Structures are given as structure tokens and as C-alpha cells.
Amino acid sequence: MARTSKKNEALVAALDIVQDAGVNAVTYDSLSQATGMTKSGLIYHFPTRHDLLVEMHRFCAQRWEAELEKLGGGRAEELTRTQRQRALVLSLSKNDPLVELLMSIHAQSHPEFQAIWKEVDDEWMPDPSRDVSDEAELQELIVAVLSMGLWVHDHVSETHLSAGNRKKILEHVLRILDADT
CATH class of the missing domain: 1.10.357.10 (Tetracycline Repressor, domain 2)
Structure with a gap:
């Protein structure tokens, strides 16, 4: 079975945040906490929140x-x-x-x-x-x-x-x- 990429893991976690708390709750901090990824790791995949x-x-x-x-x-x-x-x-x-x-x-x-x-x-x-x-x-x-x-x-x-x-x-x-x- 193919391994899920860190980017996809972050996207799934971001959607979980949206499900629980809405789109405005998706931040680098909340996503870092949800995924265990560093903020710099998230910024590598997503340079801006947009x-x-x-x-x-x-x-x-x-x-x-x-x-x-x-x-x-x-x-x-x-x-x-x-x-x-x-x-x-x-x-x-x-x-x-x-x-x-x-x-x-x-x-x-x-x-x-x-x-x-x-x-x-x-x-x-x-x-x-x-x-x-x-x-x-x-x-x-x-x-x-x-x-x-x-x-x-x-x-x-x-x-x-x-x-x-x-x-x-x-x-x-x-x-x-x-x-x-």
C-alpha cells in the first residue's frame, strides 16, 4: 500500500480542523499541533495560508x-x-x-x-x-x-x-x- 505523503496528511488534518472548528481555525499553529509537523515543514508544502x-x-x-x-x-x-x-x-x-x-x-x-x-x-x-x-x-x-x-x-x-x-x-x-x- 502506498504511503500517504506528508502534504496529504496535512490536508486531511486541516479538513478535520475545519470539521471541528471551521475554516478560520486552520492556522499553521493548529495544523502543526494536529499533525506533529513543524511550522517550517508546513510552510515548505504551503508557503502561505492562502x-x-x-x-x-x-x-x-x-x-x-x-x-x-x-x-x-x-x-x-x-x-x-x-x-x-x-x-x-x-x-x-x-x-x-x-x-x-x-x-x-x-x-x-x-x-x-x-x-x-x-x-x-x-x-x-x-x-x-x-x-x-x-x-x-x-x-x-x-x-x-x-x-x-x-x-x-x-x-x-x-x-x-x-x-x-x-x-x-x-x-x-x-x-x-x-x-x-
């Missing part, structure tokens, strides 16, 4: 794209629209740890962070700012919005979805996709 944040976003975006590729059975450009949508729905149907949502929200704070996520979004999701021109595009947008709502629901609502309801919603959205093919 660089650390960029790498955290890149790490999360790459991890999500790898999941989408696994669920879809290939890279986005190799798949049909329906296969991409199915992978997206399956990915977004699970109740991810809060850190995933926090990083997505944090991405909106800086254009460089947004650009990292946009690369993945552009490959896997319809552009919600572009007016749809036909029923197929409208359905693709509806499925994406429903899936995103399923993904964030339990993090923004006091009452969480039961496992049974989450499964029923997932099955319903997948039936919408299946009706199109």
Missing part, C-alpha cells in the same frame, strides 16, 4: 471527481449525459460529513477557490445560470438541483431525513433519469 486553502479546495475537488468517476465508470468526457447525471445523483444522495459542505461554501469566498470547483462542476453538472433550451436540459437541471438539495438537507435542516426517506428520494430521482433513456 496556498494551504487552495490546496485544501483542490484536494476536496479531486476527491469528489474521483468519486464521480468511480460511480460513473469513467471520466466525464467518456460518459453519456445520463451516466454523468446518475453518478452525480449517487454522489450527492449520501449525507456527507459537514466538512464537504463547509468547503463548498468557503469556495464562494475567493475566485481562485471557485475556479477549482468549477472545473469539476463543468464536467459533471449543467450550468444553472444558462437558460435551458429544451426538456432534456430542463430535466438535467432539475435532477441536479434535487440532488444538491438532498446533499445539503441534513446540514441545513433541524429535522434530518430518515434513511428510508433518503433512499426513496434517491430511487425517485433515478427513475426520472431512467424515464429519459
Whole structure:
């Protein structure tokens, strides 16, 4: 088994800090304490805090794209629209740890962070700012919005979805996709 790099170990630890205390809690001091790495060792990998944040976003975006590729059975450009949508729905149907949502929200704070996520979004999701021109595009947008709502629901609502309801919603959205093919 391949050994995890110190850089990746630091990124995982930084995400743990975000999960526990928020993005503002990620500092060289907190990361040094969490990893046992020296501040100079961290600075070697991340010369500035901004660089650390960029790498955290890149790490999360790459991890999500790898999941989408696994669920879809290939890279986005190799798949049909329906296969991409199915992978997206399956990915977004699970109740991810809060850190995933926090990083997505944090991405909106800086254009460089947004650009990292946009690369993945552009490959896997319809552009919600572009007016749809036909029923197929409208359905693709509806499925994406429903899936995103399923993904964030339990993090923004006091009452969480039961496992049974989450499964029923997932099955319903997948039936919408299946009706199109």
C-alpha cells in the first residue's frame, strides 16, 4: 500500500480542523499541533495560508471527481449525459460529513477557490445560470438541483431525513433519469 505523503496528511488534518472548528481555525499553529509537523515543514508544502486553502479546495475537488468517476465508470468526457447525471445523483444522495459542505461554501469566498470547483462542476453538472433550451436540459437541471438539495438537507435542516426517506428520494430521482433513456 502506498504511503500517504506528508502534504496529504496535512490536508486531511486541516479538513478535520475545519470539521471541528471551521475554516478560520486552520492556522499553521493548529495544523502543526494536529499533525506533529513543524511550522517550517508546513510552510515548505504551503508557503502561505492562502496556498494551504487552495490546496485544501483542490484536494476536496479531486476527491469528489474521483468519486464521480468511480460511480460513473469513467471520466466525464467518456460518459453519456445520463451516466454523468446518475453518478452525480449517487454522489450527492449520501449525507456527507459537514466538512464537504463547509468547503463548498468557503469556495464562494475567493475566485481562485471557485475556479477549482468549477472545473469539476463543468464536467459533471449543467450550468444553472444558462437558460435551458429544451426538456432534456430542463430535466438535467432539475435532477441536479434535487440532488444538491438532498446533499445539503441534513446540514441545513433541524429535522434530518430518515434513511428510508433518503433512499426513496434517491430511487425517485433515478427513475426520472431512467424515464429519459
